[in-house]
Amino acid sequence: MVARVILLVVAYLIGSIPTAVLLSRAVLGKDIRYLGDGNMGSRNVAQVMGWRYGLIVFTVDFNKGILAVILARALGFSLEWQLLAAGCAVLGHDFPVFVGFRGGQGLATILGILFIFLPAEFLGALVAFLMVYAFSHHLDLSVGVGIGLLISFALVLKEPPAVIFASVTMVLTIPLKKYVIDRSHRAWVQAQANTYEETQCHLPKV
Numbered sequence: 001m002v003a004r005v006i007l008l009v010v011a012y013l014i015g016s017i018p019t020a021v022l023l024s025r026a027v028l029g030k031d032i033r034y035l036g037d038g039n040m041g042s043r044n045v046a047q048v049m050g051w052r053y054g055l056i057v058f059t060v061d062f063n064k065g066i067l068a069v070i071l072a073r074a075l076g077f078s079l080e081w082q083l084l085a086a087g088c089a090v091l092g093h094d095f096p097v098f099v100g101f102r103g104g105q106g107l108a109t110i111l112g113i114l115f116i117f118l119p120a121e122f123l124g125a126l127v128a129f130l131m132v133y134a135f136s137h138h139l140d141l142s143v144g145v146g147i148g149l150l151i152s153f154a155l156v157l158k159e160p161p162a163v164i165f166a167s168v169t170m171v172l173t174i175p176l177k178k179y180v181i182d183r184s185h186r187a188w189v190q191a192q193a194n195t196y197e198e199t200q201c202h203l204p205k206v
Contacts (some may be wrong), residue, residue, distance in 0.1 A: 015092025
């Protein structure tokens with residue numbers, strides 16, 4: 001039992017590595033959560049800092065999920081514990097202990113987990129994603145189609161029910177987390193605007 005608890009804690013800490021925050025602070029001297037759309041993810045980093053930095057963040061966050069599962073497998077844990085480790089990695093990304101528990105949506109980390117559990121389905125879904133994006137240039141639509149097809153492929157190929165259930169659960173949390181992050185960012189922007197207005201009111205009139 002101790003080994004299992006340690007596995008989950010380590011997986012959570014792996015997920016908690018705040019790639020986007022560390023990179024934005026190193027390059028810009030600012031916290032990415034207060035820039036752009038307020039999300040601690042690769043897309044916001046790409047929009048604010050450029051696609052190269054976005055790719056770095058995506059790659060690291062993608063591999064956080066993979067690393068948590070590989071660790072569980074290397075230690076001989078069952079499929080169920082591998083999935084729990086994967087979930088803890090996502091939890092760490094969403095609520096990172098290193099930056100005040102304010103994280104991102106976890107999409108890249110979830111994609112890494114889907115890749116390691118459902119590699120064939122992932123590659124098929126990736127082709128679909130690229131095709132939809134090539135025609136629509138709409139990222140959210142393309143990701144939605146790709147993930148929907150990935151789950152459909154997993155059902156058709158009769159993957160383990162635990163894997164399918166965990167995959168669906170993780171994916172369904174993304175819109176909720178997006179809503180929470182957007183709401184939090186709007187509240188921060190409004191607070192900044194209110195502070196600015198108060199400051200202007202107290203300035204001496206010339």
